[in-house]
Amino acid sequence: KIPEEQWAQVIDKVGGPLQYKKIPVAKPGPEEVLVNIKYSGVCHTDLHAVNGDWPIPTKLPLVGGHEGAGIVVARGDLVTDEICKIGEAVGVKWLNDSCLSCTFCQQADEPLCLTPKLSGYTVDGSFQxxxxxSARHVAHIPEGVPLDEVxxxxxxxxxVYKGLKESGARPGQTVAVVGAGGGLGSLAVQYAKAMGLHVIGIDTGEEKKALATKLGAQSFIDFAxxxxxxxDVKNATKDGLGPHAVILVAVSEKPFQQAAEYVRPRGTVIVIGLPAKAYIRAPVFESVLKMVRIQCSYVGNRQDSEEALDFFARGLIKVPFKTVDLKELPKVYEMMHAGQIAGRYVLKMPD
Ligand code: 8ID
Ligand code: ZN
Structure with missing residues (x-):
């Protein structure tokens, strides 16, 4: 019942165009599974990949996508039920595979693996x-969870869950989410709230303000x-000293050069967003006297993934999403490029 051919969104070269066409269905290797994708979110990373924004090249031709939710329909000979079952609901993440043997994998820092496979970047992703x-790296989606919303x-x-953990912010403290109306930001606001943090949302426009506020931001600052x-950010905290943590998930360079100035003394700036050719900047004098910590954060390991999904399964996270068909991906990229998406777009695969 697995077909020979399937629909996919493919680019042949950097910059596109996207081609919606039929391509062969691949066979899983010994330690791999084949996932019948039902839905896939569209991350700004997918657009960075199309645009060639980053210093490492993608595979070409490329099928993008790394927020794929679907059902396991086939598996390789070495995949046992303990690892992954046929018929199970799983997620295809950015970290499609890691070696599990290098010094970083050994310490559960799988995102730092020296030979990773990245979905929708170095291997074909979920827009198909x-x-x-990799059977050992798919996320196990708890039963009863809707595949579109998750x-x-x-x-x-x-x-963002991992980034908040890395920040060390504790219940009762305040976190600023920079890019609070976007895909990562709209979830960061909610994970922070669920962790007992006060949230300052920073983004622009009435729609993103309304969204961030509805999802739990106590205050909102329109950067434009x-x-x-x-x-303004300092004044949004009770004592005027600034937030204990800043989560940077914007796609422009400016905020990466401002956050160290408004974070609280002994506070932490968490860098997550990846605008093209951008630099982080902080004034040495003020940063030293404030003992500011600037730390970068990159996706999460398998345990972080399980925990983030568990927050969702417990009803603590509502994903603000709109669904369109896989063939509409070019329109989603246009809106994303224009900064017009509040929350996330999710693609529905053809039946
Ligand atoms: O592991 C990682 N580090 C990781 C994982 C996943 C995604 C990093 N990312 C990166 C993506 O590659 C992208 O660069 O995080 C960034 C955000 O991805 P996204 O949430 O999917 O993008 P979006 O939905 O377009 O949201 C970006 C928001 O930033 C706002 C925009 O208005 C938009 O709502 N924004 C911008 I552009 N400039 C801003 C500013 N100066 C700003 N918000 C506040 N201040
Ligand atoms: Zn992503």
């Missing part, structure tokens, strides 16, 4: 009906309207 993934958790959710963002 049948996707290959798909954005598979990158956006895991990544603010004449002094440093002052």
């Amino acid at each position: 009906q049948y996707c290959i993934a 798909s954005p958790v598979l990158c956006a959710g895991i990544t 309207q603010s004449s002094d963002i440093i002052k």
Whole structure:
């Protein structure tokens, strides 16, 4: 019942165009599974990949996508039921595979693996009906969870959950989410709230303001309207000293050069967003006297993934999403490029 051919969104070269066409269905290797993707979120990373924004090249031709939720329909000979069952609901994440043997994998820092496979970047991803993934790395989606709504958790959710953990922010403290109306940001607001943190949302426009506020941000700062963002962020905290942590999930360079100035003394700036050719900047004098910590965070390991999904399964996270068909991906990229997406778009695969 697994077909020979399937629908996919493919690019042949950097910059596109996207081609919606039929391609062969791959066969899983000994330690792989074949996942019948039902839904896939569209992350800004997918657009960075099309645009060639980053210093490492993608495979070509490339099928993008790394928030794929679907059902395991075939598996390799070495995949036992303990690892992954046929018929199970699983998620295809950005980290499609890691070696599990290098010094980083050994310490559960799988995202730092020296020879990773990245879904929708160095291997074909979830913008197709049948996707290959490493059996040991697929996320196990709890029973009863809707596959459309959960798909954005598979990158956006895991990544911001991990970033919040890395920040060390504790219940009762305040975190600023920069890019709070976007895909990662709209989930960061909710994970932070669920962790007992106060949230300052930073983004632009009425729609993103309404969304961030509805999802739990106690205050919102419109970066396009603010004449002094440093002052406004500090003033949004009770004592005027600034947030204990800042989660940077914006796709422009500016905030990566501002956050160290408004974070609280002994506070932590967590860098997650990956705008093209951007640099982090902080004034040495003020940063030293404030003992500021600047730390980067990159997706999450298998345990982080399980925990992020568990928050969702417990009803603590509502994904603000709109669903369109796989063939509509070019329109989603256009809106994303224009900064017009509040929350996430999720692609529905053809039946
Ligand atoms: O593991 C990682 N580090 C990781 C994982 C997943 C994604 C990193 N990312 C990266 C993506 O590659 C991308 O660069 O995180 C970034 C955010 O991805 P996204 O949430 O999928 O993008 P989006 O939905 O377009 O949201 C971006 C938001 O940033 C706002 C925009 O208005 C939008 O809502 N924004 C911008 I552009 N400039 C801003 C500013 N100066 C800003 N918000 C506040 N201040
Ligand atoms: Zn992503």
